[in-house]
Amino acid sequence: MTLKPYSAGVYEGKMRGKFQLYTQNAAPTVSVYGEKMMTDDDGVEYRSWDPKRSKLGALYQKKIKIPLSTDSRVLYLGAASGTTVSHVSDILSEGAGVVYAVEFSERPMRHLVMLAEKRKNIIPIFSDAARPELYFPIVEPVDVIFQDVAQPNQAEIACKNAAYFLKDGGHLILSLKARSIDVAKNPKKIFAEEIKLLEKNQNVSFNILKTADLAPFHTDHMGVVAVKKEE
Amino acid sequence: MPDSSKSFLTWFGKLSYEGDFELSENLSAATPLELSDRLLLILSSSQNLKFVSALKPVFLKQKPDYRAAAKQAESTELTESDADYISKLRETAIQTARRQLSASLTEDKKVIQAVEALDDLNETINHLTERLVDWYSAYYPELDLSNEEYVRFVSKSPESTSKSQMGAPASHEDLFLMRSFADDVLSLYERKKAVESFIENKMGETAPNLSQLAGVVLGARLLSMACGLKNLAALPSGSIQVMGAEKAMVKHLRSNAPSPKHGIIFSHPLLNTAPFRLRGKIARAFAAAVSLAARTDYYSGKINPKIDADLNAKINRIKAANANREPKKNAAEVKYDA
Numbered sequence: 385m386t387l388k389p390y391s392a393g394v395y396e397g398k399m400r401g402k403f404q405l406y407t408q409n410a411a412p413t414v415s416v417y418g419e420k421m422m423t424d425d426d427g428v429e430y431r432s433w434d435p436k437r438s439k440l441g442a443l444y445q446k447k448i449k450i451p452l453s454t455d456s457r458v459l460y461l462g463a464a465s466g467t468t469v470s471h472v473s474d475i476l477s478e479g480a481g482v483v484y485a486v487e488f489s490e491r492p493m494r495h496l497v498m499l500a501e502k503r504k505n506i507i508p509i510f511s512d513a514a515r516p517e518l519y520f521p522i523v524e525p526v527d528v529i530f531q532d533v534a535q536p537n538q539a540e541i542a543c544k545n546a547a548y549f550l551k552d553g554g555h556l557i558l559s560l561k562a563r564s565i566d567v568a569k570n571p572k573k574i575f576a577e578e579i580k581l582l583e584k585n586q587n588v589s590f591n592i593l594k595t596a597d598l599a600p601f602h603t604d605h606m607g608v609v610a611v612k613k614e615e
Numbered sequence: 616m617p618d619s620s621k622s623f624l625t626w627f628g629k630l631s632y633e634g635d636f637e638l639s640e641n642l643s644a645a646t647p648l649e650l651s652d653r654l655l656l657i658l659s660s661s662q663n664l665k666f667v668s669a670l671k672p673v674f675l676k677q678k679p680d681y682r683a684a685a686k687q688a689e690s691t692e693l694t695e696s697d698a699d700y701i702s703k704l705r706e707t708a709i710q711t712a713r714r715q716l717s718a719s720l721t722e723d724k725k726v727i728q729a730v731e732a733l734d735d736l737n738e739t740i741n742h743l744t745e746r747l748v749d750w751y752s753a754y755y756p757e758l759d760l761s762n763e764e765y766v767r768f769v770s771k772s773p774e775s776t777s778k779s780q781m782g783a784p785a786s787h788e789d790l791f792l793m794r795s796f797a798d799d800v801l802s803l804y805e806r807k808k809a810v811e812s813f814i815e816n817k818m819g820e821t822a823p824n825l826s827q828l829a830g831v832v833l834g835a836r837l838l839s840m841a842c843g844l845k846n847l848a849a850l851p852s853g854s855i856q857v858m859g860a861e862k863a864m865v866k867h868l869r870s871n872a873p874s875p876k877h878g879i880i881f882s883h884p885l886l887n888t889a890p891f892r893l894r895g896k897i898a899r900a901f902a903a904a905v906s907l908a909a910r911t912d913y914y915s916g917k918i919n920p921k922i923d924a925d926l927n928a929k930i931n932r933i934k935a936a937n938a939n940r941e942p943k944k945n946a947a948e949v950k951y952d953a
Contacts, residue, residue, distance in 0.1 A: 482701050490719050493716060497716065500712075501709060507704055508712045509708060510715045518657070521625035522625070525680075567865050568869045587675055
């Protein structure tokens with residue numbers, strides 16, 4: 385079986401007759417979170433990408449154009465145990481990309497460190513994504529910021545990090561979780577307010593390229609792809 | 616001499632800004648361990664944070680090229696390629712994260728693990744004891760003992776329960792199985808005691824005021840729900856008051872359901888023995904005292920008897936002020952209480 389290219393570093397194929405995304409395994413034979421693996425006719429190993437386990441995977445599956453190339457420098461906020469980070473690392477290892485993975489919680493961080501040990505392009509940072517000043521001396525300017533932090537001030541955290549790290553014309557990919565911003569309000573209202581915060585921030589402002597509801601993979605989540613306005 | 620307020624420490628050396636970013640201080644060649652020392656310092660230093668924050672207006676327009684600067688730095692021993700930069704930084708970052716993680720298990724985290732283990736033990740013990748009672752009662756229905764004593768009895772159960780007329784005769788095989796089952800449950804009771812005394816000791820050391828005020832187990836539960844003493848100390852007392860009543864709180868925020876008066880703190884005798892009409896008021900006073908106690912524990916660690924005394928005085932005042940209130944029967948008004 386061979387896979388078709390889907391996006392930079394991402395491939396599409398079939399699993400049990402259904403559409404399935406894959407990335408080329410950068411750490412052969414190692415499965416990160418129990419995902420299924422397959423080897424194509426040329427003997428290259430791929431890992432299936434479960435959209436239900438990963439917001440970025442869901443965005444890809446929803447056919448949203450993701451501004452991620454194999455050479456991108458990525459700042460990943462809210463890396464957790466590295467489920468999605470592992471796929472980002474797969475994509476980047478086809479080029480010379482690197483991902484700076486920030487996580488603040490101990491238990492997932494242990495997994496993340498073990499993941500980084502197996503992959504050459506993950507730089508793990510145990511720090512608070514809300515305080516970019518702290519890890520500024522470690523993270524270089526980046527092309528893409530991906531954020532999945534599930535905090536009430538998500539948009540603010542994204543803007544703060546973008547101010548420090550995002551190159552002009554760089555992209556922000558955001559997974560907004562309505563339930564962690566306000567449990568009571570209507571998700572649509574929350575999303576509209578958060579988008580407004582991104583468009584009118586005092587330091588950095590974004591043009592929203594695309595928004596997408598992540599249902600049925602994740603409920604009350606919205607994916608946002610935005611580009612930083614040039615000065 | 617570059618302006619020191621316009622420089623900051625990076626993982627490979629000091630960078631200064633004067634129209635452009637330049638390596639201003641070439642820190643001596645460093646081993647991987649020294650590099651990770653530097654990273655640790657950066658991630659925890661409030662001074663460097665100030666320097667970085669001060670330069671924020673510059674970063675908005677101009678970003679430093681770390682890869683180019685790092686090549687000039689002696690401490691990184693970098694050669695030409697970008698791959699070198701990544702591999703060196705990655706190595707340093709991994710080592711730093713490992714050290715941070717190994718230092719992250721603080722005393723309050725140990726208490727949290729223990730109190731969660733205690734909850735699991737309780738659940739398991741009840742479950743298994745219930746099974747054993749159900750099982751053994753077929754052989755000796757008249758046996759009437761409390762849970763732990765029941766288990767203890769079964770583990771040493773006699774060969775024949777001849778006194779029992781209703782009970783089925785037990786074969787040696789039946790008894791052997793039930794005895795060993797009871798032994799296992801009994802060892803869980805022992806484990807539970809050990810965990811409880813661990814919590815008691817640790818709470819006395821890490822949160823003396825909190826354990827004095829709320830009791831060790833409730834205190835530990837509060838720590839567990841807030842994810843640590845630091846977080847508990849930072850919480851407003853209103854949040855502490857309804858901690859553990861999240862479902863009711865969300866319902867209240869979403870619809871016009873009444874707000875919860877108390878969450879986990881209800882397990883404290885001060886609250887669950889208080890008159891119904893006063894529980895909300897007492898819960899508020901109690902939560903305020905818990906918050907004070909947590910802050911005292913986190914920031915000073917010394918016992919402050921005033922917290923307890925003030926709370927008692929406050930509760931007496933509440934009780935005195937409401938002594939003459941008629942108990943209201945109108946349910947519609949009850950929900951506005953507290």
